[in-house]
Each structure stands twice: as C-alpha cells, then as structure tokens.
Amino acid sequence: MTLETLPRHKGGADELARLLARALLAGHWQPGDIFPKEMDIGTHFDVSRNQVRNALARLTSAGLLDRTAGRGTQVREMSDWHLLDPLMSEWMTGLTDLDPQLTRAIYAFRFSAEPVVAGLAAEAADAADIARLEAAFEGMQKTAQSAAARAQHAEYDVMFHDATYQASHNLVWRQMGHLLRPSIMALVHGSQHRTDTFDDSLSRHRRVLEAIVRRDAEAASFAAREVLRRTAIDLGIVN
Amino acid sequence: MTLETLPRHKGGADELARLLARALLAGHWQPGDIFPKEMDIGTHFDVSRNQVRNALARLTSAGLLDRTAGRGTQVREMSDWHLLDPLMSEWMTGLTDLDPQLTRAIYAFRFSAEPVVAGLAAEAADAADIARLEAAFEGMQKTAQSAAARAQHAEYDVMFHDATYQASHNLVWRQMGHLLRPSIMALVHGSQHRTDTFDDSLSRHRRVLEAIVRRDAEAASFAAREVLRRTAIDLGIVN
C-alpha cells in the first residue's frame, strides 16, 4: 500500500494522525507491513518532519505502529491495538469500512459486558445519572419516527448507553463508554430501518431505564442483554 | 508540589515519563494544579527540552495532563485518566503508595468483570490457553509454601488471571489483562500471608481452572467470583 491514494489534509498533526489511523483501521496495510518512512509522508502531505513525527508518535502510543531506529516503521498485529484508547474511538467513529472483525469483537464485548454494567448502574445511579438516562431516552423517542432524524437517533442511543456506563460510578467501566460511539455508528449503516424495529428497540431500552430507576439490578442486567440480543444474533455472536 | 523531591534519573525520555507519571499516580499533584513548565523540568533533570516534551506528550496521551499554549500544563481529573492504557499499568506496577481510591476502583471492576471473563473463557479456551492456565496454576502451587517466593507467587497469580482474559478470545477483554499486574501487586503488600490463606486461595483458583477445562461457563463464572470475594470484602466493595 502506498500513500498516493490518501487525500491531502487541511489541519495540523491531529488531522494527519487521524488520516493515517483511519487508513490503518480500514485495513489498508497488513500487520507486519512496513509503513512509509517519515520523509516520504512529509513530502507527500507537505508538512514538516516534526508534524509527521508527532502524528506517528500518536499512532505508536495507540499500539498501531512499532518504530525502531534503523529498521523503520512497522504495522502491529490487530491484537496489539489499544482499542480502549479514547483516541482510537475518535478515529473509528464514522468509519464506514471499519474492519468487520473489529466491529464484531467490540459488539461481542458489549454483549457480555453491558448486562454487568447495567446491574451496577442500578445499584449506584444517582439523580443526575437518572436524569441523563431519561433525557437520552426521550431523545430516542422523539427521533424514532422520522427517517430524517436517523443520525440524531444514533446520538441519543450513544448517550443512553454512555449514561449507563457513567451510572456504574466505577472509574474503569466509565472509560469504556468511549467504545460505544464507534460501535453504534458502525451498525447504523448496515441495519434495516423499519419502524417496528425502532419501536421494539425503544421498548427494550425503556425496560432498562425502568429497572435502573427502581434499583433492580437483576432486571436491569436482563433488560440490557435483551437490548443487544437482536444485533448479536445478526452478527453471529450468539444464536 | 515542586520537583525538588524527585530523584534524578538515569535513562532517556521513557524513564523521565515514568518518574513523573508515578509521582502523579501517587497523588503528589492535585487535579487542577499547574504542572512544572518544560524549562524547569529540563534544568532540574538536566535533559534537553525535546526529552521533556516527549515525556510530557506521553503523560498527555495517557490523559494525566492537559497542555495548552500560553496557559501551561495542568493536571487532569482522575476520572479522565486512561486507566486502560498499557503504559499506565506499567507505571502503576510496583507503586506501593498508589492512590487507594484507584486500587479500590480497579478491584471493584475486576470483581464485576472477571466472572464474565471466566465464563467466556470456558466457552472459548483452546489447548494453548489451557496449557497456560495449568502452567500458571502449578507455579502458584510451587510457590505457595515459602514466604521467600512471595514475589514469584504474585507473578504466577498475574499469569493465571491474564491467561483467563486471553482465553476469552475477545480483542477487547484481552486488552484489560494489563490491569491485572498493578492490581495484584498493589495487594501483595497490604494483605496478611498466613499459609491457610494461600491454601484457600489455591483451591479457589483450582475450581476456576477445572470449570474452564470442562467447559462449564456457569461454574467458571461462580468460581471466579469466589476467588475475588475475600479481598472484595476486605476492601469494602461487597459485604
């Protein structure tokens, strides 16, 4: 893979890092491949070597690349990628051609983890958490009917699940809320959007909310699993 | 807080980053505090501005610091720290005066997550995973008797739990294995080391191993929770 297919960018090192990261996440380079050298990147994008080094430093700290003096820059195995780095989530969001293996892995994680998180949320949620959950749910309701509000609906969806992670009141679980946006966004494209699907999804979300409000951990856990089950089946994670 | 209490270091930017990170993780600066400026750090440790910038860039990408031109460098809230960054785990290991709030949060996470992970491991473990688990368990057995092998025993302990995460065969769960070392190491100091405690712990680990070997997800999940319960009670996470 060469650089030539990548578009020039406008902004600074952030933008450059994002551009390169997204190419990597889409699978344009294979693990073990040699990544282009600093100078080539610099001349292609017409930026200083410093910018390139800053950008590559970010990709390296996200586990995407391995750089060693003399050898060059190498693409690391997907299992070494720091999927939980917030920067990664930022890079993944809106990427329509995200590696399917990744989409599946992240969703499988959510399918196993979110029931636990919902249970914790039911035990630990305070008034502010519940207000956030309710606001997100109402947003989902308002945007469920029109096809034009699809993007907004997804945002409220993200907000609802993120509020659940926040409500767990655990520093580690809270970090994982970052994974939600790319995971939910990646599925918006591939799924059908019949109205009854939305209605069904809404009522399942409602059950999670109600269980958390009444502090019923077991019910929240069960309901959270039901929210994710249909898509889990579609992805072949569970049968 | 000033720099003056920190020892000079030997190595390069890695070492410097580690030094500063550990001071932050121990709570030497409060969230919102202004961190020393590049030049001061450089003169104190007698390194170039480049090294300082590289080190600070790592702390920034770990969510520990927030840097903006003109204002300076500020310490971020603990809730913004990227606890799941592998670098963070590296910095935390062996830190005897880790912030107790962090120790508790990480253990609470494990207490809720590891039952799920063990369940997944029971479903997905292959021969190599089971070999790793058995090797780790045997190591724990061998080092359980002598007080001199305490450090080795902790290493095998880490290996056992990490092997469980690996056996889940999920890219996201696998990343979280990094948290195990600091979590387990932080507890080695505070806990009593009576022999019957070790025996008890060993038999609980054995039940996890056996459940995974016979592919019994529910039993593995239950057993994993039993492994963690005693410490969870000691830390006040559950009663």
Next chain:
DNA sequence: ATGCTAGTAAATGTCTGACATTTATACAAG
C-alpha cells in the same frame, strides 16, 4: 562454498536555536 568482519547506506532518534502562537496579566484611556 561458508562464515566472519568491516564498511556503507538508510532509517529513526536527539539536540539546538530561533521563531510562531496562544494565553494571562497589567495598565491606561474612555
């Protein structure tokens, strides 16, 4: 032929100094 040993080229890592940009502060004018 095989294996060892320079030697060389090419890549990333580091240092230095100058300059750019952003932010907070002080001070003066309205």
Next chain:
DNA sequence: CTTGTATAAATGTCAGACATTTACTAGCAT
C-alpha cells in the same frame, strides 16, 4: 467599570545538523 492595548510567559512549530541503530553488501579467510 469597561475596553483596548502592550507585554510577558508559556507551549507549539520549524529547520538543520548530528547521533544511533539496523540491514545489507563486499571482501576476506578458513
């Protein structure tokens, strides 16, 4: 009291030279 401007101080960026690590090559000796 508010607004605007000048100044200082901090991080951000650039450019060039040099250092270090690594892989490859050629040549020599066994």
